[in-house]
Every structure is written in structure tokens, then in C-alpha cells.
Amino acid sequence: MNPTVLRHYATDVIDAIWHVIGAVNIRAKILGIVLGLVTLMGIVVTIEVRLLLEHTLTNQAYERSTAIARDVAARATDLVLMRDYYGLFRLLRDTQVNNPDLRYAFVMDSEGTIIAHTFGAGFPPNLRDANTVTANEHHRSVLLTTDEGEIWDTAVPIFDGRAGIARVGLSLVTREQTVAAMTGQLLLTTMMVAAVGITAAALLTWILTRPILQLVELTQAVARGDFNRRASRWANDELGALIEAFNAMSEALAQAAQERTEREQMQTQFVAQVIAAQEEERKRIARELHDSTGQALTSLLIGLRSLAERHHSPDINRQINDLRGIVGQVLKDLHGLARQLRPSVLDDLGLAAALQRYIAECRARSGLIIDLTLPGLADSRLDPVLETALYRIVQEALTNVIRHANATTASVVIERQSDQVRAIIEDDGCGFDPNRVSGDGHLGLQGIRERAALLNGRLIIESTPGHGTTLYIELPLPVAKEEVDEHHSVGR
Structure with a gap:
């Protein structure tokens, strides 16, 4: 095709697309941009998180498989040397019970003979040669693909290989389930964010007009406590009615703020008067106790002392001294009660x-x-x-x-x-x-x-x-x- 013709064709296509886009109203444009960005971002984030999570869970399964295999090898050493095959079987079974995602575990002696395993229906024929480890190696792990999914097969030498090899197979089904659940959650989150974005974009188109922006500005002024500003009504449509309602609300808020301030002042004055009256009554009672009752008790003490000086009978003097002690204690308690009712140090x-x-x-x-x-x-x-x-x-x-x-x-x-x-x-x-x-x-x-x-x-x-x-x-x-x-x- 002639390059000039091709160039003109491309230009016509671009012009046609731009004409279609230009004919769409601004609300649809904003909604389309928001939806496209949110969808693109959600897909990218979902793919990245899925790959990262899959890699992380695979490494975690590898480390768990290695740790379980080394634990089995360490605990099986004495059992293999003593030829305690029943104890060895119990060890493998308990290991599998404590690790639900452990697909299998078995032990081979130094001759390569399977001496214990967890397969109830018989040992798979090709599994023994799927992985091996030398005496000089710490361990060896192989990722096996089976009809049940991927499995980390880890082999660890027992007693430096002289007692045999311990092998375990850790299933990665949990990884697949976790990745699938996370992927579904991310997709659901993407849809929710898209819905929120579309709603926000729809609201955004409404606040692009002059009356709404003016109302937003006045609303912020009201939030700061400025109730004196008013919006001017520029049309007789719904927005005009909204502006009138807003102005009425501003006037009502201004009046309510003034009434609330006056009410708070009155409440403060009332509380002050109530507390002052209570404390004044406490002062009065404290003065009465100190001046009247206290003086009466003091006079009683003086009278008892005078009575004791006039009588020389030991029994009478002992009774008088007892009474003086009681009156003194009552006077002391009375002074303490007066101080509790209204301590003068609080005022001073x-x-x-x-x-x-x-x-x-x-x-x-x-x-x-x-x-x-x-x-x-x-x-x-x-x-x-x-x-x-x-x-x-x-x-x-x-x-x-x-x-x-x-x-x-x-x-x-x-x-x-x-x-x-x-x-x-x-x-x-x-x-x-x-x-x-x-x-x-x-x-x-x-x-x-x-x-x-x-x-x-x-x-x-x-x-x-x-x-x-x-x-x-x-x-x-x-x-x-x-x-x-x-x-x-x-x-x-």
C-alpha cells in the first residue's frame, strides 16, 4: 500500500476516534478515565502481588521441607542404628500428623532399602530414584510435579549417610489455595475501588460548576465558625433553591451559636452559684461547730478540771479524767470535721x-x-x-x-x-x-x-x-x- 495513502488513512482513523471522544460529555470522560486507571492499576498490582506471594510461599515451603527432613533425620538416627523399625514408623507418622501438608515421609538404609514409610497402599515405584543426597551434602531438595500438584521433596543424610537417608515430601497445595484466595481478594478490592472511583468521579463532575464551588467555599467558612457570609442566588432552578436554603441555614446556625454561648455562660454562672452556695453552707456549719459546739466542749473541759481540783477523791478524779479524755477526743474530732467541711488553707x-x-x-x-x-x-x-x-x-x-x-x-x-x-x-x-x-x-x-x-x-x-x-x-x-x-x- 502506498505510504501516503496509509498515512492519510491513519490520520482519518485518529480524527474519527477523536471526534467520537469529543462528542462524549465530560462526566463520561471522567468516569472512563477513572475506571480505566483503577482497572489497569488493579490488574498490575494483582499480577505483581500474585508473583511475589507465590515466590515467597514457595521459599517458605522449601525451608519448612528442609527443617522437617533434618528433624526426621536427627531423630531417626538412634532408631535406625538400633533397628527399631516400629519406633521409626511412629516417628514418621507423628511427623505427618503434626504437619498436615506433609504428603509423605520415608527412610532408606545405607543400602537403599526402604525401611519405613507413610504410604498405606504401597510405596510408589518411581519415587525412590526421584531424589538422592550424598554424605557430604547438607540436604538436597527437588520440586516434583505430580497429579496432586507440586511437592518439595527433600533428602537429608542420616549419620553422615552411614545410617541411610531421610526424605519428606511437602505439598504446595496450601500455596496454590493462598495465592488463589489472595488473587480473588485483590480482584474484589479492584472492583470495589473501581466502584468508589466511579462514584467519586461522578461527584467531581457536579462540583465543577460555579454555584457548587461557591457553596463549597461557604461551607468551609461555616465549618470555621464564620456564619456571616451569604451566597448570592444566580438562578431560579434547584441550585437557586439550594442557595436560599443554605443562607437560611447559616442564619439559623449563627443564632444557635449565639444562644449556645449565652446558655453556656448561664450554665457556668449557675454552677458557680450552686457550688458557692454549697461551700458557703459548709463554711457556716464549720463555723458553728468551731464557735458554738467547740466553745461548749471547751467550757465543759474547764468545768471538769475545776471539779477535779475541788474534789480529792481518787475515784471521782479518775472518772473526771476519763470524762476529760472523752471530751478532748470529741473536741479533736470536731476540729477535724470542721477542717474537712471547709479547709481554710484552700481559700488562703x-x-x-x-x-x-x-x-x-x-x-x-x-x-x-x-x-x-x-x-x-x-x-x-x-x-x-x-x-x-x-x-x-x-x-x-x-x-x-x-x-x-x-x-x-x-x-x-x-x-x-x-x-x-x-x-x-x-x-x-x-x-x-x-x-x-x-x-x-x-x-x-x-x-x-x-x-x-x-x-x-x-x-x-x-x-x-x-x-x-x-x-x-x-x-x-x-x-x-x-x-x-x-x-x-x-x-x-
């Missing part, structure tokens, strides 16, 4: 000092070994409401440990982070099942959970019967007033 020196003093008292009172770690709190103060809540949480948790856990050691860690305070309280006591926490038996835990919830925090309990308990309490730091005002200005 802060959470770190209050916890250090409280834990020292717990150590002295209970004999429990308690470690206290306060990273980030030694030289700084927290919000008073937060300090009070953390103090009460630690107080309640350690009270539970002392009363119920039968523990010998405990630890308290309170760490101040960038946006929250995290408390970890751990003991080595008897533990319990957190899924069976009941209202009556675990009032302390309920109190801790309620305090954390009031401050928008959370309590996580990790415990196992017999292995101790760990409490994780996370409380968010209060938002500064400047940040709240700035958030209000953005929402408006």
Missing part, C-alpha cells in the same frame, strides 16, 4: 497546699501510702470553683479507698493542661466491676460524677475485681471573659 493558699495537708492527714489517720503529684499546679492557682470541685473529688475518692478498697498504696495526680485539668486517682485495692455500679453502694462515685458533670467534665472508671481501681477525671478550664466577648462578636 490554693489547691496544691490544701491537698498536701489533706493527704498528710489521710496518711496519718489510715496508714495508707499515698503519693501526690501536681505538675503545673505548684506555682499557680485555678478558678476557685474548679479548685473546690477538685478538692472535693479527691476527698471523696480517697474516702472510698480508705473505707472500701482494702488498699495499701494510692496515688493522686492532678495535671494542668492547655485547655483542661486532668486528675488521676489510683489504688491497689480489691477493685470492682464498673458495669455493676449501683446507686446505694457507690454514692461516692456518683458524687464525683455529678461534680464533674456540673463543670462539663467527665469521669472514666477503670477497675477489675482484685486488681485495683483508677479514676480519670477531666474538667475543662473556664473560658476567659475576653474570649467569651470575642466569640460573641464573631457570632453577631
Whole structure:
């Protein structure tokens, strides 16, 4: 054929193909490109993985065949020398049972006579000469092709060949099954990826238009918290209705953000008032105990001492001294109760000092070994409401440990982070099942959970019967007033 004519023919064919491709809409083009790339990549990856997996499994079968044959040769040495053919048969049978893909195993003596094998229906006639090994060789493996598939036949000399040869045949059927399963999985994955790719390409064609891109941009602005931007409606079709709905949604989100901020402020104020009222009541009770009841007990001590000075009877003085001891102990307990109700050191020196003093008292009172770690709190103060809540949480948790856990050691860690305070309280006591926490038996835990919830925090309990308990309490730091005002200005 004339080269010029051939060139014109090729040009016409290319033009015809390009004309057909150009007539296809852009959605079909993108779908075709994605489907073609995914299919091509899936086929290439499937072929490469199949070849690599087949090579790897073949080498693994070769190494297993060698290891099994050497193990059989080592264990068969004494049996061959003692002519214990029954023991030799049992060795081969146990080896085959422990290795399900072992097709056969047999032992030949130094004369080449088969003295033990695992073939129940008779030894195959051509198998003996299919592989051999000399006394100087470590082993020799041959890949045999049979009607049952490929088999690694490995021969190993026994006692340097003077006692015979041990041979095993490891079937590669597992390799074929694994490769076939992996190939099917890769093909299935390719089809799934193709489906995902087609879906993604279809979605991509829709976002190529100007209104959709504009909505995407505005959506990203809303995700950043900017509710002030609005999309302009450019048509009266479905996209125009979508833009109107989007604008309405932005307005609703802006109003909801403002209401949520105000609600969070009100909740914070309410929680502060509740906790302040509780602590104020504790202060009042502590003052009453100290000023009224404490003074009455002190007056009683003075009266008992005066009574003892006026009477010189040994029996009466002994009874008075006993009463003075009881009153003194009650007064001491009363002072301790007043300090527990509201420790003045919490107001004066802060959470770190209050916890250090409280834990020292717990150590002295209970004999429990308690470690206290306060990273980030030694030289700084927290919000008073937060300090009070953390103090009460630690107080309640350690009270539970002392009363119920039968523990010998405990630890308290309170760490101040960038946006929250995290408390970890751990003991080595008897533990319990957190899924069976009941209202009556675990009032302390309920109190801790309620305090954390009031401050928008959370309590996580990790415990196992017999292995101790760990409490994780996370409380968010209060938002500064400047940040709240700035958030209000953005929402408006």
C-alpha cells in the first residue's frame, strides 16, 4: 500500500476516534478515565502481588521441607542404628500428623532399602530414584510435579549417610489455595475501588460548576465558625433553591451559636452559684461547730478540771479524767470535721497546699501510702470553683479507698493542661466491676460524677475485681471573659 495513502488513512482513523471522544460529555470522560486507571492499576498490582506471594510461599515451603527432613533425620538416627523399625514408623507418622501438608515421609538404609514409610497402599515405584543426597551434602531438595500438584521433596543424610537417608515430601497445595484466595481478594478490592472511583468521579463532575464551588467555599467558612457570609442566588432552578436554603441555614446556625454561648455562660454562672452556695453552707456549719459546739466542749473541759481540783477523791478524779479524755477526743474530732467541711488553707493558699495537708492527714489517720503529684499546679492557682470541685473529688475518692478498697498504696495526680485539668486517682485495692455500679453502694462515685458533670467534665472508671481501681477525671478550664466577648462578636 502506498505510504501516503496509509498515512492519510491513519490520520482519518485518529480524527474519527477523536471526534467520537469529543462528542462524549465530560462526566463520561471522567468516569472512563477513572475506571480505566483503577482497572489497569488493579490488574498490575494483582499480577505483581500474585508473583511475589507465590515466590515467597514457595521459599517458605522449601525451608519448612528442609527443617522437617533434618528433624526426621536427627531423630531417626538412634532408631535406625538400633533397628527399631516400629519406633521409626511412629516417628514418621507423628511427623505427618503434626504437619498436615506433609504428603509423605520415608527412610532408606545405607543400602537403599526402604525401611519405613507413610504410604498405606504401597510405596510408589518411581519415587525412590526421584531424589538422592550424598554424605557430604547438607540436604538436597527437588520440586516434583505430580497429579496432586507440586511437592518439595527433600533428602537429608542420616549419620553422615552411614545410617541411610531421610526424605519428606511437602505439598504446595496450601500455596496454590493462598495465592488463589489472595488473587480473588485483590480482584474484589479492584472492583470495589473501581466502584468508589466511579462514584467519586461522578461527584467531581457536579462540583465543577460555579454555584457548587461557591457553596463549597461557604461551607468551609461555616465549618470555621464564620456564619456571616451569604451566597448570592444566580438562578431560579434547584441550585437557586439550594442557595436560599443554605443562607437560611447559616442564619439559623449563627443564632444557635449565639444562644449556645449565652446558655453556656448561664450554665457556668449557675454552677458557680450552686457550688458557692454549697461551700458557703459548709463554711457556716464549720463555723458553728468551731464557735458554738467547740466553745461548749471547751467550757465543759474547764468545768471538769475545776471539779477535779475541788474534789480529792481518787475515784471521782479518775472518772473526771476519763470524762476529760472523752471530751478532748470529741473536741479533736470536731476540729477535724470542721477542717474537712471547709479547709481554710484552700481559700488562703490554693489547691496544691490544701491537698498536701489533706493527704498528710489521710496518711496519718489510715496508714495508707499515698503519693501526690501536681505538675503545673505548684506555682499557680485555678478558678476557685474548679479548685473546690477538685478538692472535693479527691476527698471523696480517697474516702472510698480508705473505707472500701482494702488498699495499701494510692496515688493522686492532678495535671494542668492547655485547655483542661486532668486528675488521676489510683489504688491497689480489691477493685470492682464498673458495669455493676449501683446507686446505694457507690454514692461516692456518683458524687464525683455529678461534680464533674456540673463543670462539663467527665469521669472514666477503670477497675477489675482484685486488681485495683483508677479514676480519670477531666474538667475543662473556664473560658476567659475576653474570649467569651470575642466569640460573641464573631457570632453577631
